[in-house]
Amino acid sequence: MTTPSDPLPPLDPSDWEAYRALAHRMLDDSLDYLRDVRTRPAWRPMPAEVRHALTDEPLPRTGVGDAQAYDDFVRLVRPFPNGNIHPRFWGWVMGTGTPQAAMADFLSSVMNPNVGGLEQSPVLVERQVVRWCAQLMGFPEGSGGILLSGGTMANVMGLAVARQERAGYDVRAEGHGGAHPRLVVYASTEVHGWLKKACELLGLGNTAFRRVPVRDDFSVDPAAMAAMIAEDRAAGLRPCCIIGTAGTVQTGATDDLDALADLATREGCWFHVDGAFGAMAALAPSLQPQLRGMGRADSLAFDLHKWGYLPFDIAVLLTREDAALVRTFSMQAAYLASETRGLMAQTGIFFADRGIELTRSFKALKAWMQFRAVGTDLLGAHIARNVAQARHLEALVRAEPTLELLAPVPLNIVNFRYAAAGRDDAARDALNRAILIELQERGIAAPSGTTIRGRFAIRVAITNHRSGDDDFAALVAAVVRLGRELSTD
Ligand SMILES: Cc1ncc(COP(=O)(O)O)c(C=O)c1O
Structure with a gap:
């Protein structure tokens, strides 16, 4: 049995200078790897021996040491990614990343703060990134937001806010079991698959998702959506949320967001926009007219790891009103109570009160450094x-x-x-x-x-x-x- 005084090898390097040399080699190799990306194939299949090694290796109960572990990574892992850093990768919707943001991820891991909240600079960095994003997307003062792992998460959370805000009763308290009318949500047949998952996860059931037909240009038909809402209302259901897409995954079509915002206002529905990649077109003045109406959304989800060119994973959920996030996600616990001074002062558990996760990484740093270094223009x-x-x-x-x-x-x-x-x-x-x-x-x-x-x-x-x-x-x-x-x- 281990006693407190047993000598154990440290988990930090036992020889910092030797580790420094290895770390420098990792950094140099990584920069070469990025610089020379064009000289490699866009993708390559894994040889059988690599697949075998990565599938069947036994649990390493005894370590092989830092240098060997790195060599194994170089041999087995690094040559066989899906390839999205390559100039000729155009599959699905994936960003390329940048060396600068990769370094920011390293710096963030070195600090290793918990950005659920607390009185610390990383919380302010994330708040600033969220504010900058709100400004880029035409959201007003008083809007709120949070960084999440991806477009799916940001959209799911947006729908959770919509449900809480427009169900007509306190879903947090009552769930969906009571005598309230069934909630329904509306989006085009071209909406990304996150919506089906979200309806299932949130207990709405995926039949609560009304699939509205699209026009020849693959944008939703707002008149058809209005007709479905009227039909559902007449049947005693409660239309809760209208979802528009800025840049559909299949063809890049953008719904008429102004028309959907008008419809949502008329019907008392929440208006959520999935702009996973398309919202980022707002950064280019020549493309802004295509997004007309996006700034009227009650909530907007988009990725920075797609068309923001940042490494995975980082996405943003913005809400027109910060308080809506708090109403949906805040929690009270004795072990998380705020104080007037010290580590729990002011910010409290700022982000944990605006989302599901309590412990959160410092993903904001790569956006903060990339935005500052090159500018959003x-x-x-x-x-x-x-x-x-x-x-x-x-x-x-x-x-x-x-x-x-x-x-x-x-x-x-x-x-x-x-x-x-x-x-x-x-x-x-x-x-x-x-x-x-x-x-x-x-x-x-x-x-x-x-x-x-x-x-x-x-x-x-x-x-x-x-x-x-x-x-x-x-x-x-x-x-x-x-x-x-x-x-x-
Ligand atoms: C329009 C749209 N919405 C949502 C998503 C899901 O985003 P993520 O893959 O970051 O979860 C995607 C992904 O391609 C998308 O294109």
């Missing part, structure tokens, strides 16, 4: 350039007779396919799936795939500050080449 200029690149890719696709565009390109997402004349749609789908896999496995580029109105699309979502125009020309050339190659097989 430059981030906006990169966002505008990504949109210009999407238009450039659209033009390349239109100019190539063997390619076919499958959706409008309102923002930064391009859906297209190899047209394969003379084949039916099922054969075209199979061919384009094969083209996509070859693009990835040969390391040429990493778009993802989806189905648009029943047709398989190669989908390119550009939230990448490292892509150049040549990368899109190379993608088009590769798709045409692979299309020919695979159709003759």
Whole structure:
């Protein structure tokens, strides 16, 4: 049995100078890794021995030492990521990160504060980041917010606030079991999958989510939404929340947010906007008109780890009224009571009272340092350039007779396919799936795939500050080449 006086090897380095040398090597290697990212394939499959080592290794009851652990990381882990730091990664919606923000994550881990609250500078840093974000998104003084792990979490929490604020009764106290009318929420058929999960998690049930049809441009039909609300009201249900999307995951469409804000006001509903990536277009003055009405939302969720180019994970939930967050999430506990001075002074458990988590990391630092270092105007200029690149890719696709565009390109997402004349749609789908896999496995580029109105699309979502125009020309050339190659097989 261990006694207090037993000599134990420390968990901190026993030789700080030796560890310093190793840490410097880690830093140098990491900067080289980022600097040289373009020289590597966009993605590479894992060899069987790597998969085996990462799957079947026994629990290390005895350590191998810092240097060996790092070497194992270099050999087994670092070469095989999903690849979103690469200039030709355009799959799903993922940001690239920056070396500066990676360093900020390191500095934040070194401080290792608990940003649930307390009287400390990191809480003020997060509050400042939230305030800056509110300003960028056109939210008024008095608005509130919190940093979360991702768009899904930020949206789920936004819906939790909507439910508390517009249920018509105290959901925190009563839950959903009583005699109150059933709550319903409205969003387009193009809304991201978070909403179904959120309805399930919050106990609304996913049938409480009314799927409203979209128009030809994939934006929601506000008249159809109004008709569904009227129908539900007549059936004795309680319309609670209208959800608009700024930048849908499939095509980058933005709903008519002004029309939805009007409808929400008329109907007494909460208006939540999912702007996971699209809200960041607000940083580019030329794109702001597309987001008209977003600043009227009661709550807005968006990621900084997508089109803010920061490393995972960091997202923002803003609410028009700070108090709404507190009404939804505050808690009292003797062990967390505020004081007038000392560590529990003033801020108390500031963020833990505005969200679910009590212990929270200092993710704000990477946003704070990145914003300060380069300025939000430059981030906006990169966002505008990504949109210009999407238009450039659209033009390349239109100019190539063997390619076919499958959706409008309102923002930064391009859906297209190899047209394969003379084949039916099922054969075209199979061919384009094969083209996509070859693009990835040969390391040429990493778009993802989806189905648009029943047709398989190669989908390119550009939230990448490292892509150049040549990368899109190379993608088009590769798709045409692979299309020919695979159709003759
Ligand atoms: C429109 C939209 N909403 C929500 C999400 C979920 O965000 P996250 O992946 O950060 O949880 C995404 C992800 O791509 C998205 O595109």
